[in-house]
Amino acid sequence: MLNKQFRSVLFASAAALAVSACGADDVASPGEGNLVILPTPAPTPTPAPTPTPTPVAGTPATDCPVGTANVGTITTGNGEQARNCQVSGIIQGNLVLPKRASTENTVYSLSGGVEVGVDGGAQGILTIEPGVTIFGSSGGDFLLVNRGSQLFAEGTASAPIIFTSRQNILGTAGVDSIGQWGGIVILGRAPISDCATGGASNPGGARADCEAIVEGPSNAVYGGTLPTDSSGRMSYMQVRYPGFEVSPGNELNGITMAGVGSGTFFQNIQVHNSSDDGVEWFGGRVNGKNLAFTGIDDDSVDSDSGYQGANQFVLAVQRVGGGDHVMEADSNGDEDAEPRQRHLLANVTFVSSGQDHVILLRGGGDYEFYNSVFNSAAACIDIDSATTIQAAGAAADENGPPVFQSLFMSCATSFVDDGNITVAQIQTIFNAGTNNTASGTSTLANASAAFPFINGANENGVTPFAASGASGFFEDVAYIGAVKDANDARFKGWTCGLYANDCIVAPTIG
Structure with missing residues (x-):
């Protein structure tokens, strides 16, 4: 592990190299669709009316918790008065951001890049209590958890933790607002394949000298030899309006998970209206469950650099007239x-507005989809590179071509040949699975969102695959897709924007 001073010298040139090297495979995934506004696909579902905020009286706290700075009061868009307690610098030791009583209304704000711990140095723990709201005012405000340190942000279904923008607090964020503050970056010590040190690649895996500079923040290092490393616990957490371009092709995502180990708990997470990816997994071994991505302007799900993990119950509804692939x-x-x-x-x-393919698989990885639903006004599947579809055993840990089991697709085009892997090759791989439908008719229902996402008769008519056989992390359920029907409460209560147009409403502080 490198101390901070030595690391800044060693990795200064590597940071530039890591960013410039992203071009070939688009590992940095620089929001390709941001400046392109397409017509809203027809037919356009009618969204529910925007809820009218009810004025709420509130008494701001007279002081701030230890470890935060009193920077005055703020009046929220719903009429609450709250004490603004600012967090800045490097958190060492254990900092707790408590949820205070309505007679002590408190909102927390990030000032610049707030780091938890020092890589290779003092550890830090940031604990955020259920119901707490934290905001950033600009793209330069973000939260970064360094290797060896931890974030404990565990909300509840009725009191989620909300990271958002100052505009959202003031009630001025709109349905099309994106990129109003930086985002969250979690750095761990699990294996990666994209090394800034120790050589251009990582033959054999988990080499002690394989580390890299993360996209976004300057000189922040991730990767290591601890697959079960823990960066803490995150649950029932919303991240609204994040994303920021630090430099061309180098951007902060909604949530960046870089080298994060399987000891980390990551469930019941929503990212809304990010200007870059919803979540990007750079290597690591962490799993995720109950993940919602709404209004993302690049890829909702992006994985690269040797990520090995499982995700279940993932709902992604791309940005209207924008967004890139739902998954890259x-x-x-x-x-x-x-x-x-x-x-x-x-x-x-995965529901796309038709800006690009639903999924793009490339780079010589192994990808498996079970019990899933793809819907788009454009194409469903694009696969690139012969390495991605080669047979099992061709590389040391090669598991074979992509796997599709119990997948129901309703796209304008099922498979795409963009001069790489042919439609016939993709179709052969798709047909090797069981209970797959390439050109179905969507019966997804609408729940006051821009696009339908709740299973209908056709989706629920598909026989599900026993996914637990592929990963012990998976639950076996009697349906495909993320949301079985209107009675399925998996994403209700703790998310915004799915069941009402309520992401633009200022969070309740008291």
Whole structure:
């Protein structure tokens, strides 16, 4: 592990190299669709009326918790008065952001890049209590958890933790607002394949000298040899209006998970209206469950750099007239690098506005989809690179071509040949699975969102695959997709924007 002073010298040039090297495989995924506004696909579902905020009286706290700075009061868009307690600098030791009583209304704000712990130095723990709201005022405000430190942000279904923008607090964020503050970056010590040190690739995997500079913040390092590393626990957490372009092709995502180990708990998470990816997994071994991505302007799900993990119950509804792929999967520039990427997904519902393909798989990784639903006004599946579809055993940890089991697709075009892997090749791979439908008729229902996402008769008519056989992390359920029917409460209560147009409403502080 490197101390901070030595690391800044060693990695200064590597940071520039890591960013410039992203071009070939688009590992940095620089929001390709941001400046392109397409017509809203027809037919356009009618969204529910925007809820009218009810004025709420509130008494701001007279002081701020230890470890935060009193920077005055703020009046929220719903009429609450709250004390603004600012967090800045480097958190060492244990800092707790408590949820205070309505007689002590408190909102927390990030000032610049707030770091938890020092890489290779003092550890830090940031604990955020259920119901707490934290905001950033600009793209330069973000939260970064360094290797060896931890974030405990565990809300509840009735009191989620909300990270958002100052505009959202003031009630001025709109349905099309994006990129109003930086985002969250979690750095761990699990294996990666994209090394800034120790050579161009990582043959054999988990080499002690394989580390890299993360996208976004300057000189922040991730990767290591601890697959079960823990960066803390995150649950029932919303991240609204994040994303920021630090430099061309180098952007902060809604949530960046870089080298994060399987000891980390990551469930019941929503990212809304990010200007870059919803979540991007750079290597690591962390799993995720009950993940919602709404209004993302790049890829809702992006994985690369040797990520090996499982995600179940993933709901992604792309930005209207924007967004890139719902999911992009990649690798570093060396497609034979190890550990080879293996991304498994079950019970996902991916809904695209038609800006680009639903999924793009490339870079020589292994990808598996079980019990899932794809819907788009454009194409469903694009696969690139012969390495991505090669047979099992061709590389040291090669699991074979992509796997599709119990997948129901309703797209204008099922498979895409963009001069790489042919439609016939993709179709052969798709047909190797069971209970797959390439050109179905969508019966997804609408729940006051821009696009339908709740299963209808056709989706629920598909026989599900026993996904637990692919990963012990997966639950076996009697339906495909992320949301079974209108009675399915998996994403109700703790998310915004799915069941009402309520993301633009200022969070309740008291």
